[in-house]
Amino acid sequence: MPEPAAPEANPAPTHEWHPLDPRVIQLDRIAGLIVTLVASAAYASLLLILWVTTELSAVALLLIAAGWPVITIGFAALSWKYPALDYARTAYRIDEDVIEIRKGVWWRSSVHVPRSRVQHLDVSQGPVERRFGLATLSMYTAGTHYGHVPLRGLAHPVALALRDRLLPRTSIDGV
């Protein structure tokens, strides 16, 4: 029975693909910005070290120096564009039996988590996530490679509602 899918409060009616909360794009862009700054600074330091300590010719140094704006602009452009692409490509769907998560821009994956295999669930918020009102829903299974399946970029109330909805229905553990 489809219910209105207001992304803020109502988590997930069945059989529909739900995107993440759009605020995750900003979150990822900020993370990307930090990475850009670090990479840029590292490259600049490397350049400085090469200039001071080695005997490279001016031409070689200029060539390497030309790499710095490339690196900086490259990382910055990537940090700007990639989160939007990633957001467009990420979605989740919940029906009676399975939680399906689709993600990936270049390496695309479709992860199917049978609801009967979910051992327990966690909702967590990093400090930056908290400021954006986002949270990560972590699903734990008995598997090894996919023992932990995170679904990040959910609005906090949505994550909580999902957790309550997905809690293992029976208490038969059977270890």
Place this chain on the structure above:
Amino acid sequence: MASERRLHPLSVLFEIGGSAKELVIPGLVALFAARTGQMQWQFWAMFLIVPYALIAIGRALTFRYSLEGSELVVRSGVVFRRERHIPYDRIQNIDAVQNLAHRLLNVIEVRIETGSGGESDASLSVVTREALQEIREKVFSARGQEVSSDTGAMALPEASRGRVLLALGPRDLVVSGLVHGQGLVVIGALFGLLWEFGLMERVSSSLFGTVEESGPIRQLAAALIGRGNVSAVRIVAGVAGFLMLVLIARLLAVLRAFVRLNGFTLTLDGDDLRSEFGLATRVTATVSRRRIQTLEVHEGPLHRLFRCASIRIETAGGIGLEQAQTQREWLAPIVRRSDLDALLRAVMPAADLSDAEWQPVHPRGVRRMFVRYSIGSIAVSVVVVMLLEWWTLAVLGLLLAWNAVRARKYIEHLRWALTDSAYAVRTGWLRRRLTVVPLQKLQVIAVTRSPFDRRVGMASVHVDSAGAAMMSDTLDVPFLAASTADGLGARLTAHAAASTYRW
């Protein structure tokens, strides 16, 4: 029966013995080296083991366990007291180990494993046979099973109940040693020792004469391409010596098999698989069939030469130190090809693959595997050519031809099958592996497409299970046509969702 029990008084002796055993090799080395004047500090560092041993002894003395109504409670720790509750129905395996000392003194070391891995395991070292029997009775009655009573014989309390699935005789042990060949470990240790004592230089210089490069491997390589002034006789002697070493390694492995696997017997008792083996150290390892997550059949080139196979199982306890120590890695270290199917059906009834329809993967996978193999070859050749002569590039040609063959054979042998009760994957060409997972043990299913996959319309299906090794990929099927992959993923997911998971 909630009274507290202590470990056997002789546990203290075994703790001391355990610590002392770790000192024997380093002690000998240090002693030997002390005479030559080197390595003084290593000798004194050995005394650091004393406080460690004292703590272990203290732990043995203060260890208490009690068999409550529905759980085993273990209290241990000298300074920080730790209480661990293990419900009986969480217990996956109860293993019993007896080495020569244990047998002389009539005690047993018991290891209890649960599904959640190392943290909630318990090790009782040492207790009496009666204590082990008591624990087994409690656990099995909680599970609702009958337990055999102690026959009072010299053997461990696991009496001769149940159907013997596999019994290895001397010929089988010889084959096992030759096939698994872990004698190389000893050879490696020998090399290490030689290096430590600086004998390596002397050995290689006498073999290869004076060559500019240092180090025996480089000397050999240089000698082979004619840079050194080494006679052909010396080269042949060197290679023959190496082959001799390999032979000795295999013989050592056979010896090792005789010691470790002597009297290997695999018995099916109700739902429990019990393996007993060992000459000096007698081990009894029990695992319930229900706990088996995946089953792997290994067939390397040597296996095929002797027409046999090895079977490994994975349980939810995971790959930890415990599992390696109780040697449950090999459910059947060696089994004849003719007996294989019957054994598989007994161990995992769901793995009846007699009417499985084996599906191949997309033939374009050959090209992609060839590219994968060749990237490494090209990189290596470039380095080799830069270091040595230019004509060694011819080796690249040979490597590429070999890669082409390998890629084709690999894709030919890559198959998957989905029956009503299990999912199976065959991988490998030279070292063949068949991995089976019952549908009830499926965990997460993932269908992935790399950029290369997307370009050619392929996808991979990855099936997750409990207790797999982190780097294991034997349940992965790459190079499937995209529609096939999606269909398979959907079917596997439906099967997994339809079954409740009982560990």
